[in-house]
Amino acid sequence: MKVFKSVTDLGDLNVALREAFEIKADRFKYSELGRNKTALLIFFNNSLRTRLSTQKAAMNLGMNVIVLDVNQGAWKLETERGVIMDGDKSEHLLEAIPVMASYCDIIGVRSFARFESREDDYGEKILNQFIQYSGKPVFFMESATVHPLQSFADLITIEEYKERPRPKVVMTWAPHPKALPQAVPNSFAEWMNAADVDFVITHPEGYELDPQFVGDARVEYDQMKAFEGADFVYAKNWSCPGVTRPEDYGKVLSQDMSWTVGERQMAVTNNAHFMHCLPVRRNMIVTDDVIESPRSLVIPEAANREISATVVLKRMLEAL
Numbered sequence: 001m002k003v004f005k006s007v008t009d010l011g012d013l014n015v016a017l018r019e020a021f022e023i024k025a026d027r028f029k030y031s032e033l034g035r036n037k038t039a040l041l042i043f044f045n046n047s048l049r050t051r052l053s054t055q056k057a058a059m060n061l062g063m064n065v066i067v068l069d070v071n072q073g074a075w076k077l078e079t080e081r082g083v084i085m086d087g088d089k090s091e092h093l094l095e096a097i098p099v100m101a102s103y104c105d106i107i108g109v110r111s112f113a114r115f116e117s118r119e120d121d122y123g124e125k126i127l128n129q130f131i132q133y134s135g136k137p138v139f140f141m142e143s144a145t146v147h148p149l150q151s152f153a154d155l156i157t158i159e160e161y162k163e164r165p166r167p168k169v170v171m172t173w174a175p176h177p178k179a180l181p182q183a184v185p186n187s188f189a190e191w192m193n194a195a196d197v198d199f200v201i202t203h204p205e206g207y208e209l210d211p212q213f214v215g216d217a218r219v220e221y222d223q224m225k226a227f228e229g230a231d232f233v234y235a236k237n238w239s240c241p242g243v244t245r246p247e248d249y250g251k252v253l254s255q256d257m258s259w260t261v262g263e264r265q266m267a268v269t270n271n272a273h274f275m276h277c278l279p280v281r282r283n284m285i286v287t288d289d290v291i292e293s294p295r296s297l298v299i300p301e302a303a304n305r306e307i308s309a310t311v312v313l314k315r316m317l318e319a320l
């Protein structure tokens with residue numbers, strides 16, 4: 001595997017899940033595979049889970065790891081070609097990428113949506129430059145539009161906790177004080193469409209996700225109706241994707257607290273498990289009671305980030 005950004009990059013999903021559970025049973029089984037190989041993890045944005053779980057995954061495989069926080073200690077990077085660099089940016093990404101690539105075998109990059117241009121964000125301008133100019137395998141550690149390591153971990157978690165075949169999985173928008181990217185909901189929708197689940201998306205009008213990710217999912221604007229009989233509830237905020245009104249891209253259109261996931265909504269589910277990728281704003285996205293309930297999976301879900309990252313790095317090492 002040379003690039004990991006989509007569910008399709010893993011091939012047969014059942015094979016990938018079997019590999020995940022094999023690694024979960026013995027996470028050091030492939031500890032020789034990465035000997036004398038180096039993973040470079042580049043962060044343009046903050047992280048707790050992705051940073052730690054991916055580092056741990058690389059160590060499970062015997063790799064060396066270098067972590068770079070671009071905005072803390074490195075030169076500020078210009079990303080646009082043609083800019084006269086007379087400002088605060090000392091280095092261009094077009095030199096920085098091949099230099100960084102020369103020190104490693106596999107590169108992971110986190111670079112969120114900037115909300116300056118929908119075209120740039122959905123064109124994955126930053127990550128595509130890493131793919132084009134590094135000459136190394138590149139995996140997405142949350143880009144402008146996708147977060148595949150998270151969605152793979154979410155799928156592993158659903159497989160572990162499902163109590164019936166083809167469970168009903170509901171992804172719900174929930175309020176948040178700041179504008180957040182659509183990477184997590186986009187990927188989750190993409191991965192659920194590929195999985196053997198009954199998938200429903202619910203959000204207020206105006207928050208329609210890009211059709212390439214929504215796929216065949218059912219979209220239900222009435223949150224309570226969407227929650228009926230759900231086995232898993234996946235909560236997430238996202239800002240306006242700009243599908244119906246491009247001028248609203250990246251805006252917060254609603255802070256309707258009636259969408260906060262609480263006992264009222266969970267009561268109409270099939271005793272659903274609650275999921276969220278974390279970090280989460282309590283009592284905005286979800287109430288204390290729901291996130292602390294025995295049906296909450298937020299901690300096992302985060303723990304499975306180590307497993308999804310180990311499978312992805314293993315696949316990349318095997319293809320070197």
Ligand code: CP
Nearest residue numbers: 047048049050277278
């Ligand atoms: N869920 C997730 O990616 O967490 P971090 O932003 O802390 O890495």
